[in-house]
Amino acid sequence: MKPGPGPEKSAVTPAPQGAAVLPSGRAVPAGRAGTNIRRLENRAAYMFLIPWLAGLFGITIIPVTVSLYLSFTDYNVLSAPTWVGLENYEKLISGDRRYENSLWVTLKFVGYSVPLVLVFSLTVAVVLNRGLAGLAIYRSLFYVPSLIGASVGIGLLWYQVFGERGVFNDLLGLFGFEGRSWVTNPRYALSTVIALNVWTFGASMVIFLAALRQIPDSYYEAASIDGANGWQKFRRITLPLLTPVIFFNMVLLTIQSFQSFTQAFVISRGTGGPVDSTLLYTVYLYQRAFQHLEMGYASAMAWVLLIAIALFTALIFWSAKYWVFYGDK
């Protein structure tokens, strides 16, 4: 690092003393020249940031702000929005039977999905961590569903597989069970959607696998010598040390599950049925927005969802201090 040439002799302003270095590593002379270079570098930085900033504003911030405005209006897309104040929100709270139903359906969906995914992904990760031959293959195999699971194609496939003449019933038949249509029966349709969501546990599993690898073998060896069996090792060593990752996955999965749309939409063919049994919050939102052309009402729904997700996440964060152990540095 070269020292600067010293303060410029300026008749007007006293220049700041000393040398400086810009983040780019360039040494900068003090005084006027330094300020100019600094300004240039800042400008360059902003120029590089513009594409990302444009996306942030154009695709995220501005539409979100507009939707907040729309939530106080009556807007059917085909004509200009008219201001209605809190009417949409009032209707949500008191007057919408299908809305309440969608709340229950969504809570059920999240309430089953998140724990099931956590349990499955952790179990499979523990099994795979024992180091079977072909670990990489199994890991990829389990991961693939999470890549394609949220797609329309898989949703359609699921509809077929669990339909009345689907493969699943053939499988049941092998064991002597009577099949039925799992996707068009209000008692089972939501379970089918949950099953599809749980099938994509691979992403969480890969994260658990990585975390398991971090636990030193010597912990388990010491435990072996101390006489712990597999279950005790899991419960007293593995699980406590995994709590940060469990927490992470739990937050991610919760947010994801609340936003889940494609699977329920495709399996119910856009109806959220039968009899609104798969009417997730997002599906109902879609119906009000795009089928009934009530953008204002749907925007209000979207904002309520945002607040709800934020509250749930905050709840999980608050609970973390009771059960998540972070390694002390």
Place this chain on the structure above:
Amino acid sequence: MARVSLQNLTKTYAGGYLRAVDGLNVDIADGEFLVLVGPSGCGKSTALRMIAGLEDITDGAVWIGDQFVNDVHPKDRDIAMVFQNYALYPHMSVFDNIAFALQISQMPRSEIDARVREAARILELTDYLKRRPGHLSGGQRQRVAMGRAIVRNPSVFLMDEPLSNLDAKLRVQMRAEIHSLQHRLGVTTIYVTHDQTEAMTMGDRVALLKDGVLQQVDRPTDIYNRPANTFVAAFIGSPTMNLYHAAIDGGPTLKLGSSDIRIPQSVFDARPGLSRYKGKPLIAGIRPEDIGDAATAPQRDPSRELTAKVELFEDLGSDTLVHLGVDAQAAEVRSSDSLDEIKSNDAKGRCIARFTAKSEVAIDQTVTVQLDTERLHFFDAETGEAIWT
């Protein structure tokens, strides 16, 4: 009874191509502190893990007490192990860490409590029982690891380089603590380290391994004064022993490079086999402390003196280690750990001598050194075996 007997203990990998431990035979007496020492990769940790049951035994047998334990689960071998990284559970308190094994065995709470507190008292950890390992110093953590071991009252302690993670000063301090603790408890201990100083200071006996093969197992003084081969000679002792290719001629003269050193008769008496080597090449060795500054010697004796140029010296305060260039061919000892392999093969050899504080040396100075010929070591040039009978 807690003797440990290793009979032909062997560990191979890759279908026998890689022999990590090769036919290790050692009998460890009840209450003995045995140190397994050697350069990295010599198989000492593997041997320890086989004794613990953390590695499968390819061949040979391990007996703990009267029990043949090859196929016995670690938890049933009545052993306790201290790991190099201590393996303390970071999410449990010191109390729980120490108590872990007892909790697993479903001992009554009160008894667990008593035992843990007793161990904590011995190790001076009583004030830290509620803390987590993350909030302890290195030395304290080490003691917790010890606590975990002793609270189980095992027949055998196994320790895998427990002091490697500590800084030098702490290491010295803990060395003494472990040593005295073991004396007090009287538990058979097998201790693995790569540091020969630890081995020499702590062990009742030292077992030196190289490439899976046991080189020598003996009391520290014996291993130091009567090394079984050049490897042991070079490994034990710091700085390392000076070894040279040399020859003995008819007269009792050792031809060391261009110098002739007279060998006293007592040396031949002590080593009957040496006479067979007259006229044949061999390796001669002499430890740095047995080479002195002729200028400060009580008596001059040219028959056992030679000149050399000072290349470098290290002033330790109590002594000075002087690195000299001598006109003698150094003998290299192959070891995966030593730097000798990288040294260039020039005819001029190196020599390290330990002068007393009274000497004054300067670089490039030519000095005369005097050898204590009573303390010369001789080894076969081909096999490296020490020459005795």
Place this chain on the structure above:
Amino acid sequence: MMMRKPFRCLTALLLGTAFVAGQAPAPAAAQDDPIAGEIRFSWWGGQSRNEKTDRILQLFEEEYPDVTVVRENSDWMPHWDKLTIQSAGGNQPCTIQMQTRWLATYAKPNILRPLDDLYEAGKLDTRGIAESVIESSRGDDGQLYMIPSGVFFFGMMYNRTMAEEAGMPVPETWTWSEFRDYLEALAPKLPDGVNPTHNMGREANTFVAWIQSNGYEVFDQGEIGFPVEVVVDWFNYWEDMRKAGLTDSAEVMVADLGSLIEESNIANGRTFITERPPNRLDSHQVVLDAVKPGQELGIATYPTGEDGTTGMDLGANGIAIGATCPEELLPASVAWINFFTQDDRAAQIYESDNGVVAIDRFMEAQKNAEDTSRGQREQIEVFQRVVPDAKPVSWPSGGYAALTEAINRGYDAVAFELMTPEEAAEQFMTELADMLG
């Protein structure tokens, strides 16, 4: 909400199609702007209609080599969803297949381009289309929004072979109770695993027939035109049949509604009778021929009220022009509409696939032509028989979608035994009113 021009003129005038001298202006001799460019055409339909449409498009592109048409086909419901979303973004195609039931929703100048100027200038060729049909293609604001090409009616599709083998031919007319008795008698004679009837309790079109045959209107000036008792009776009618085992199970009922033709129970010989648009007879027959060769499908009319009151809605399909279609693509769009509607070869290929062809000369020609498919011939014959008694419904904006949604949900809840018919009917009325309001 304004009511659209009533359909009553339509039926009377269609009776005398052979004598109608629709004095629509003759097409202009030459176009001012070049007929060139890439236009999009979106339509709905199954496999065979897609093929027919594609062949017609190819002919059109050969005739006008400077024009390419981007095909955008989809299933029935997605077609409307798509149009809604595209309109919201100003992204709708230049030419869009449109239907009178949905016209009220989309007939606004910012979604569809009013066609009066092109119609008056004679650029759109409407020879042979009855005046009343043109009138029905106007929106609430009185502007013309689509050029109709096919008129359609509703009815049931049944497996004639099964009826014949059971020795019970389907009568030309029947009341609702006679319909039920027929099914009861037929059931034991049907092959194993075949449902006597698809459960039409959730089918909007059949429900419309029920309402009308009970003497009510579906919508009256944009409000619901029937009382809740009609709904309760409807639910009970189908519940009785379902519990008697005369219909498919509730699960199958739900799955069958949204299914593709290729997967439907009727086309696979798993149901005796169901609700299907008569103009789709051929599409279904093609599948049945592959699955159960030798079996034949036929068109049956809806049951009437006990006193003989009939009920049946009537509508027209046509093509509209998107509001966002740029000026330079208008000639190509107009040329396509004219070609599809008026070209002899197009009519021959299409063969009344999406409603009996509106052009009078074509309808007669098709009925009498030798190579007309059996299905189309039957469609035209039945059409000519039922059209005098048809009662076209005046659908308010979003009305058909609302009715469909409400009846689906309402009857499903009853069929899955989650609500009693009375409860479901009350909920139905509330929801329907809510959606219209």
